[in-house]
Amino acid sequence: MDAIQSILVYTVVLGSLYLLxxxxxxxxxxxxxxFNLGYGATFLVAIYGMWMxxxxxxxxxxxxxIGVFILQFLFTLGIIYFPIVKRYMExxxxxxxxxxxxxxxxxxxxxxxxxxxAGVDIPTAIFSHTLQLGSVSxxxxxxxxxxxxxxxxxxxxxxxxxxxxxxxxxxxxxQLEASRLLGVRVERVYALAMILSVVPPTxxxxxxxxIWAIEPNMGHSLLQTAILVTILGGLGNLRGTVMASFIVxxxxxxxxxxxxxxxxxxxILLVVFxxxxxxxQGIAKSETLW
Amino acid sequence: MSLLTIENVxxxxxxxxxxxxxxxxxxxxxxxxxxxxxxxxxxxxxxLIAGTFNPEEGKIVFxxxxxxxxxxxxxxxxxxxxxxxxPRPFPDMTALMNVGVGVLCGKKxxxxxxxxxxxxxxxxxxxxxxxxxxxxxxxxxxxxxxxxLELARALATTPRLILIDEVMAGLNQAEGRVAIRLIEKIIxxxxxxxxxxxxxxxxxxxxxQRVVVLHYGEIISSGLPGEIANDPQVIxxxxxxxxx
Ligand SMILES: Nc1ncnc2c1ncn2[C@@H]1O[C@H](COP(=O)(O)OP(=O)(O)OP(=O)(O)O)[C@@H](O)[C@H]1O
Ligand SMILES: [Mg+2]
Numbered sequence: 053m054d055a056i057q058s059i060l061v062y063t064v065v066l067g068s069l070y071l072l073x074x075x076x077x078x079x080x081x082x083x084x085x086x087f088n089l090g091y092g093a094t095f096l097v098a099i100y101g102m103w104m105x106x107x108x109x110x111x112x113x114x115x116x117x118i119g120v121f122i123l124q125f126l127f128t129l130g131i132i133y134f135p136i137v138k139r140y141m142e143x144x145x146x147x148x149x150x151x152x153x154x155x156x157x158x159x160x161x162x163x164x165x166x167x168x169x170a171g172v173d174i175p176t177a178i179f180s181h182t183l184q185l186g187s188v189s190x191x192x193x194x195x196x197x198x199x200x201x202x203x204x205x206x207x208x209x210x211x212x213x214x215x216x217x218x219x220x221x222x223x224x225x226x227q228l229e230a231s232r233l234l235g236v237r238v239e240r241v242y243a244l245a246m247i248l249s250v251v252p253p254t255x256x257x258x259x260x261x262x263i264w265a266i267e268p269n270m271g272h273s274l275l276q277t278a279i280l281v282t283i284l285g286g287l288g289n290l291r292g293t294v295m296a297s298f299i300v301x302x303x304x305x306x307x308x309x310x311x312x313x314x315x316x317x318x319x320i321l322l323v324v325f326x327x328x329x330x331x332x333q334g335i336a337k338s339e340t341l342w
Numbered sequence: 343m344s345l346l347t348i349e350n351v352x353x354x355x356x357x358x359x360x361x362x363x364x365x366x367x368x369x370x371x372x373x374x375x376x377x378x379x380x381x382x383x384x385x386x387x388x389x390l391i392a393g394t395f396n397p398e399e400g401k402i403v404f405x406x407x408x409x410x411x412x413x414x415x416x417x418x419x420x421x422x423x424x425x426x427x428x429p430r431p432f433p434d435m436t437a438l439m440n441v442g443v444g445v446l447c448g449k450k451x452x453x454x455x456x457x458x459x460x461x462x463x464x465x466x467x468x469x470x471x472x473x474x475x476x477x478x479x480x481x482x483x484x485x486x487x488x489x490x491l492e493l494a495r496a497l498a499t500t501p502r503l504i505l506i507d508e509v510m511a512g513l514n515q516a517e518g519r520v521a522i523r524l525i526e527k528i529i530x531x532x533x534x535x536x537x538x539x540x541x542x543x544x545x546x547x548x549x550x551q552r553v554v555v556l557h558y559g560e561i562i563s564s565g566l567p568g569e570i571a572n573d574p575q576v577i578x579x580x581x582x583x584x585x586x
Contacts, residue, residue: 219446223435223447226432226435227430228430230430233423234444235419235447237413238415329429340434
C-alpha cells in the first residue's frame with residue numbers, strides 16, 4: 053500500500069519534472085525537425101547564469117531572474133540559432149557536431165569559473181519544508197514543479213492552438229515548403245520557437261536548483277532525459293511528450309519502489325529502446341504538434 | 343504591360359543544367375502554357391520564379407521589381423502563388439485552416455485575427471467548391487479535392503500571377519473537366535495571369551493563349567498553340583523520346 057502511494061506521488065512529481073525538462077527540446081524537434089544537442093547547455097546557462105548574476109555580479113534576486121532569461125535568449129539566438137542551426141539546417145552532421153561542441157564549451161567554461169567544489173547556492177526556494185502526503189514525504193518545493201508544468205504546458209498548447217504565431221508554427225511543422233510559398237517567414241518563426249523552447253528549462257532550473265545537486269556536467273543527463281521523453285512521445289508531438297513524461301515518471305517510480313532504485317536509468321533506456329525498435333513513431337497519434 | 347520578365351536564367355544541379363539560359367515574358371492577363379518532356383525543367387523554372395531556388399545566372403523581374411534573390415515569402419507577398427504537381431497540404435489541418443495559412447501569411451495582415459482569417463478562407467473554399475469539406479483534415483481529402491485545395495490556397499494569398507504545376511495529373515476525365523472549369527472561373531473572376539504546366543496537350547491547346555516549350559532546360563519554341571503543335575522541333579522533342 054505504501055509502495056503504491058509512493059509510486060503515485062512520484063509518478064506525478066517526476067512526470068512533471070521530466071515534462072519541464074523535455075518540453076523545449078520536443079518543441080524544437082517538432083517545429084524545426086532537429087535534435088538540439090545544445091539543449092543541455094540551456095540548463096547550465098540557467099543555473100550558472102543565475103549564480104554568476106547573484107554571486108559574481110551581485111545583483112538582487114529579481115534582477116537576476118530577469119537577467120537569466122535575457123541571457124538565455126541571447127544564448128539561444130546568438131550562439132545556437134543564428135550561427136549554427138540556421139546555417140547548418142540542411143547539413144545534419146555539421147549541425148549536430150557544432151551543437152555538441154557548443155554544449156561542451158559551455159560546460160568547460162562553467163567548470164573553469166565555478167568548479168563543483170566551489171558550490172552553488174541559488175535562493176529561489178519558495179518552500180523549504182517537506183510535505184507529508186499519506187506515507188510519502190516530498191520536498192514541498194516539488195509542488196511548484198507540478199504547478200509550473202501544468203501552467204507552462206497549458207500556455208504552450210494555448211499559444212500553438214489559439215494564436216496566429218502558433219498557427220504558423222503548426223503549418224511549418226506539417227509542410228515546410230508550402231508554408232514558405234504561402235508567405236510564412238519561416239526563419240522568424242524558427243527564432244521564436246527557439247526562444248519559447250528555453251523558457252521551460254529555465255523555469256525548471258530556477259525551481260529545482262535549491263533542492264538539487266548542482267554540477268557543471270549535469271547538462272548531459274538532462275539532455276538525455278529530454279531526448280528519451282521526446283522519442284517516446286513521437287518526436288515533437290506535445291501531447292505525446294506530456295504522456296511520455298508521465299510514463300517515464302511511472303517507470304522510474306515503479307522500478308525505484310518495487311525493484312531497485314539503481315535500475316531506474318537502465319529501465320527507462322530499455323523501454324525507450326524497445327519503443328524505437330517496434331514503434332519508431334512513438335506513442336503520438338498524429339503528426340501535429342498537439 | 344509585361345508582368346513577369348525572365349532574362350537569361352540558368353539553374354544547375356551539380357553537373358545538370360536544369361534550366362539553361364531561359365528568357366521569356368508574360369503580359370498582365372495572359373494565360374501561358376509551359377510544356378516539355380519529363381525532366382525538361384518546367385517545375386524548376388517555377389521554383390526559380392517562386393523563390394524556392396535562386397538562379398546561378400540571370401534575372402527575374404515581377405511587376406517592375408527585381409525578385410531574383412527574394413525569399414519565397416517575399417515573392418508570395420508581391421503577388422505570385424503556385425500549386426504543386428504533387429499536392430503539399432498541411433495534412434493535420436482542416437481544409438479551412440490550410441487555406442487560412444495563405445490568407446494570414448500571404449499578405450502582410452498583422453491585424454487580422456485567426457477568426458477573420460478563417461472567414462476569408464471559407465470564401466476561397468466556397469469558390470473552389472470545397473466549402474462542404476471545410477472541416478475535413480487535408481490528409482483525408484481525395485486527390486481531386488487536394489488539387490482544388492491547392493487552388494484555394496493559391497487564391498487566398500490574393501495573387502496576380504498563379505503558377506499552376508499540372509492540375510490534371512492523376513485525375514479522371516470528369517474530374518479533369520471540373521478542374522479546368524475551375525481555373526477558367528478563377529481567370530474570369532480574379533483576372534489573374536497564369537503560367538500553366540500541363541502534359542495533356544489538348545488542354546494546353548484549348549485553354550492557353552500562348553505556349554512555351556522547354557527541352558533539356560532550353561526554350562526550343564514558343565508561340566500560339568496552333569503553331570506549336572506543328573513545329574517540327576517540338577514534335578521531335580516529344581516523339582524523339584519514343585522513337586530513339
Ligand atoms: N532539387 C533538385 N536537385 C537535383 N536535381 C533536380 C532537383 N529538382 C529537379 N532536378 C532535376 O532537374 C531536371 C528538371 O526537373 P524538373 O522537375 O524541373 O522537370 P519537369 O519539366 O518539371 O519534369 P516533369 O514533367 O517530370 O514534372 C530533372 O533532371 C531533375 O532530375
Ligand atoms: Mg514537373
